[in-house]
Amino acid sequence: MTEVSMVVNGRRKTGAVEDRTLLVQFLREDLGLTGTHVGCDTSQCGACVVHVDGRAVKSCSIPAVQASGSEVTTIEGIAGAEDLHPVQAAFREHHGLQCGYCTPGMIMTATDMIRRHGTSLDEKTVRDELDGNICRCTGYHNIVKAILAAAEAMGASAEPQRLAAE
DSSP states (O other): OOOEEEEEEEEEEEEOTTOOHHHHHHHIIOOOOTSSSOOOOOOOOOTTTEETTTEEEESSBBBBHHHHTTTEEEESSOOSSSOOOOOHHHHHHOOSSOOOOHHHHHHHHHHHHHHHGGGOOOOOHHHHHGOOOOOOOOOOOHHHHHHHHHHHHHHGGSSOOTTTOO
């Protein structure tokens, strides 16, 4: 067992994991953060997307030990206790969800997309960047609408932000 320690949704979390434990397993099983979904076990569907050090990452493709020392944000950590994040609100307003299974991963991908592109997002870019997120209910039209509306609603705060490592 290896000791891991990371900041998850603003709080320091530690635990002992086997070296083969995936980040998604640590989040769901050890920390009880079940908003991050496991959809395919092959890192193709995007239901497990979280942010690791500010970047969207498929948490089923990264060992928990590799995320040790990082800052991780899950769907549970993007909004305040009282309000929805603007992307969550846009998904609700524009019916960007159906069964909801892919929604956490879509929202986490969208927030990263808006961080990187700001208000310069267009439909083609959104569709291209959603390539790694699968919606089995075929709700893409409304998901794209919701992401574009969120980028616009976030306005000046949605101007592109680059991470130091970029």
